[in-house]
Amino acid sequence: MxxxxxxxxxxxxxxxxxxxxxxxxxxxxxxxxxxxxxxxxxxxxxxxxxxxxxxxxxxxxxxxxxxxxxxxxxxxxxxxxxxxxxxxxxxxxxxxxxxMQSEATEIKEVQLKTKMITARGDTISYDLKAFNSKNDRTLADVMKKIPGIEVNTDGTILYQGNAINKFYVNGKDLMEGGYGTINNSLPKDAVQKVEVLENHQPVKILQDKVPSDQAAINIKLKNSVTMTGRGEVGTGFGDSWLWNVKLTPMFFGQKSQWVVNYKTNNMGEQVENEGNILAFGSGWEGKRSNISQNNWLSVENAEAPNLPVKRYLLNSVHYLSANYLTNIDKKKEWELKANANYTNNAVERESNSVTTDLQQGTQYNTRFLNNFYTDKLKGELIFTKNAKKGFFKNTTTFSQFWNGDRAFAERNDKIGYRFGNEVLQSPTTSFQNSLSTIIPWKEKMVNFKSYVSYQNDKQVLEISPASYLQFPYKEPGSKDFTTIKFTPGSNALQSFRIKSLDTSHSANISFSTKGWTFTPQVGIDFSTDKLTTNFDGSTISNSPDFSTPAYENDLKFTRVNPSASVGINYKSEAWSLFSSFPVNFNNIKAEDEFRNVSKSLSKVTFTPNIFAQYSFASFFKASMSGGINNNFGDIQTAYAGYILTSPGGFNVMNPKNPIPQTTTKNAGVRLEYRNPLNNLFFNVGYRLSDAKNNLLASSAVNELGFSVIEYIERENKRTSNSYYAEIGKYFPKFKTNASLSFSNTNSKSESRRNEQDLNTKNDANSLGFKFNNTYFSWMSVDFNMTKSWNKQSNGVIQNNLGKTEGYTHNLNVFFYPLESHTIGFYWDQINSKLGDTKLNNGFFDVSYQFSWTKKKVDFELKWMNIANRKVFEKISVGDATIIQTTMQLRPSQVMFSVKFNFK
CATH class of the missing domain: 2.60.40.10 (Immunoglobulins)
Structure with missing residues (x-):
């Protein structure tokens, strides 16, 4: 290495x-x-x-x-x-x-021609007209074709391979990181240009003092006051009636902005994630996150294929959101933002698997049929002042979940056929408040930050009949495993509740001189979690009694972490340096009086982090980064009683184990080149990570696939090193954008399965190619391809069994035979290979679209999954298993849609 x-x-x-x-x-x-x-x-x-x-x-x-x-x-x-x-x-x-000598510049025609890509300082501007095709309608359609910019399947925008930190429209951050709605629904005709703000520090008072290594996107509209938006209404049929409705009006003014969004469909579009936070801004703005449940319990889940979601998602979703921004003072420094969204979603999923356990020489079949129900509400209120003379931001967030999951599970193994009905109810209430303010004091800056979070999760998992479960059990003093025998016709019930309070408070003062900024800081983090669980089930002879304390938890987990640090930053025309040198005083205590368990840890750690970047020759940026991080686990690694986290297995922590400790060291180097003069962009880099743990996962898996996972005290490591490179260029003469990417990752890890140590080595490679062309007036092409090949070995998986290959491509071709008429052809190909087993999956769609240009209305007829492929096949490798799975897909379907701009 x-x-x-x-x-x-x-x-x-x-x-x-x-x-x-x-x-x-x-x-x-x-x-x-x-x-x-x-x-x-x-x-x-x-x-x-x-x-x-x-x-x-x-x-x-x-x-x-x-x-x-x-x-x-x-x-x-x-x-x-x-x-x-x-x-x-x-x-x-x-x-x-x-x-220079004066010379009149003769303009032969009254015509202005703008450059496709222009640069001024750290701002690179893209003229949207240079990259769109006749079939593009929204900002997202064009954004995917801009050199240097990528759009992931989850909507995240990357610039030179890294996620952006802000998404502005006319300089305002309406969406606070949840920019998917605007990107997917803003008509391209409303946009003048897309600006990339390199090394963007969003807090104005820190600009030229505290550098940033991330870029931001600013969408500059043609008009300073714009009323626009996108709508779509569709209906069709497959194996039942289908609908698709999208209504997203938008307003962008100089004082206020708003977006209202309602989307509903049952034809496989995943619209409910548009409200996810994709850009998190600067840590100086406080703390924000995507609110999620503490999902400790789960039903057995059918696998989802690695396909575009529209191919397999059997859904019925309603998603409603509203975002509002207004200036509340004459200087337009103070902003009030109010965001809210509601999701009601039902998803059906089914898969069948054949699992071969190479360690035990057994094989069993499983079938899972799921119904997932999501019902959640989120509201957010944000007050912000972002000015050169001060900063203030307070974010209050409330979330409520009423989720529920269902599963019908079937197993066919050495003891015969069994089935189980599984039900999980999981309501959650969550509240967060984040405050950050920066106050100028003479030549200094004083920053106060405060974060408070409270969350209450309750989950109940029920399995009927309990005899479906077949867990390995070892009598005290015995080396052999037996199987727990449940009373025929009885039910098993796992209850779970956790109440979490998390607070963080800090204060710092910054001194700046000659490009250097020094920021000493003190802070204290306090969190407490209260966990109560219980498992109920009746057993027959020679099986454990579930009324014993071994299957109950009443645990309080408390963490108090005072800290002191100094930040050293430097900013010049060529150099950017960001570094932090914190000392943390970690105090952790876990107590379960009912089970007579008490653990504690007091440790001082030093966790420095540094990032340095050098810009040279106008087009190059070279950077290096490195750091150390310590993690001492949480309540999920401290409980001592058994918990049925899934009908597939119990989890348990040894009460004699110490508090888990993980020390991670990482380093990386990176070289970037972006030349807007010849439309060439590339980046190449190397990353290294080394994580050391004091606890090792040890699983006992019986020949039926049921498991009990515990942790033993033994030092182990996880290492990973990776190379990556990407190059992209736009060829204006041929109206072609092309990019090529490659990555290689080598990793090593340790685990333990059925008393056997597994030292897993994995060598993963990926090659990607993207191409789009709008040279011909009668045709445009979009093509994305990914080729992967991996090799895994651990003593059980080896030789050809550990060699897997994958190939995926997405081809979209649009023909324009007549003005206002478009014929589309779509081809998704997904192939996988393990040893001599090859699985090929191809999907084809066609569409016809008529555009009423004057009214900016499109009429589209689309036939999806022409071959009516009903299942997707995949083969995968586990720690000691080979799993071949078939997954249910959406049937062939025909949709008629009317798409339009609001203005």
Whole structure:
């Protein structure tokens, strides 16, 4: 591995082989008046390739840094109404001032042509018209085609492979990270351009003081006041009547913005996740997260295929959301935001599996049929002041869940056929409040942060009949496992409740001088969790009595963590440094008086983190990062009684075990290149992670697939190192955007199964290719492909059994035979291979669309899953198992839809 790291570092620092040079100066006209916005480029003589560029500021000043092996370079200056000039200069640091001669710039036609990609400082702007095709309708349709930008299946936007931290519309953050609704429903015709704000620090008072390594997206609309939105109404049939309704009106003004969104369908579109937080901003803004339940218990779940959701999701969903922003003062510094959403969703899923246990030489069949019911409400109120002279943000969030899951499970194994009905009810109430304020004090800044969270989870899991369960059980003092025998016709019931209070308070003061910012901070985190569980079930002879304390928990888990740290940040034109050096005083206590359990831990830890980035030659950014993190577990690793977390197995913690401890060390290097002048973007990097644990997972799995998982005290490690690279380019002459990506990850981990140690090694590789073309007026093409190949071994899984391959592609081709008419062809292909077993799954759709251009209305007829493929096949590898699964898919269906803009 050291050899691999050395090779990478050699490549990483090749860019520094030739010393960087800087040319700076001032550009004026004949009268000595400064010329702003003049372009200054550095080129190698005789080559039509720009090495670096710069733009003069309002004072006519410029500065260009470049790297070249040539002894001389060409410096070119261009400005409006000035005669262009070119001068060959030496490859050295120097100051050069220029006077330009006046020359009227002749405009032959009254026509403005904007560049597809332009850059000014840390802002890169994309002209949306350059990347869209005739079939694109929304911002998301076009965003996927912009070089340097990716849109994941969950809606997350990536720039140069990293998630953005903010999503603005006309400079305002209406959605507070939940930007999926706007991205999916904002008409492309309303957008003037997409701006990428590199190294974006969203807190204005910290700009030029505390750097950021993340980018933000700003959507600049054509009009400062815009009423727009997107709607769709559809109906159709498959094996039953289908519907699809989408109504998303939007308003973006100078003082206020709002978005209202209602979506409902039963034809396989997953719209309920649009409200998820995808961008979390800066830690200086306080703490925000996607609220989720403490899902300790679950029914047995059918597998979901690795397909586009529309292929398999059997749903009936209603999703309603509203987002509102308004300025509440004349200076437009204070904002009030109110967000709310409600989800009602029912999902059906089914799968059949054949599991081969290589360790025990057994095989069994399972079938799971699920009904998942989601009923949740979320509301959020946010007050914000984000100004150069101060910052304040208070976020109050309330959430309520009324979820329930159902499962019908069948098993066929050595003891015959059995079935079980499984029911889980899981209501949750959750409340959070986050406050952060930054107050200027002379030349200093004082920051106070406070976070309070309370959550109450209650879950009840019932299995009928209990004789469906067949758990391994070991009598005290015995080395052999027997099987728990439940009374025929009886039910098993696992109850669970946890009440959690989590608080965090801190204060810091920042000093800034000559680009450096020093931030000493003190804080205290306090959390307490109260867990109560009980398992009820009746057994016959030679089986344990569930009335014993072994199946009950009454645990209180408390954590008190005072901390002191200093942050050291530096920001200059070329360098960005962010570092933190915290000392944590960890105090943890777990008590269960009913079970006579008491554990505690007091430990001081030092967990430094550092990120450094260097920008050079106008287009390059090199960065390094590293850090140490300590985790001392939570209540989920401290209880001592058995809990039936799933009908497939009990979990238990040994009461004699200490508090779990995990120490993780990570490091990474990265090189980025983004050149808007020739539309080329690439990034390459390496990551290393090493995690050391004091507890090891040990599972007892019987030949029927039921398990009991406990943890033993033994040091073990998980290591991972990965390489990745991505390159993308837009070819304007051919109206083509293409990108290629590759990643390799090697990981090692330890576990224990049926008294056998498993040292798992995994070598995972992935190759991706994306291509879209709008060159022809009668056709456009979108193609995405991923090829993966993995090798896993652990002593049980080895040789060909551990070699898996996968191939996935998505091809969309649109034909435009006549004006306003579009014919679409869609092909999804998913192939998998394990040893000699190959599984190929292909899906095809066709569509016809007529566009009423004047009214901006589309009429679409679409036939999905033409071949009526009803199941998806997959083969996968576990710790000691090979699992071949078939999963239920949506049948062939035909939909007629009317799509329109609100304005």
């Amino acid at each position: 050291k050899k691999n790291i050395s090779l990478f570092l050699m490549l990483f620092f090749t860019v520094f082989t030739f010393a960087q040079k800087t040319v700076s100066g001032k550009i004026t006209d004949d009268d000595g008046v400064a010329i702003p916005s003049a372009s200054v480029t550095i080129e190698e003589p005789g080559k039509d390739a720009i090495l670096a560029y710069g733009i003069t500021n309002s004072k006519g000043e410029y500065k260009v840094t470049f790297t070249s092996p040539e002894p001389n370079v060409d410096l070119k200056v261009k400005a409006f109404n000035q005669k262009p000039l070119t001068k060959q200069v030496g490859n050295s640091d120097q100051v050069l001032n220029f006077k």
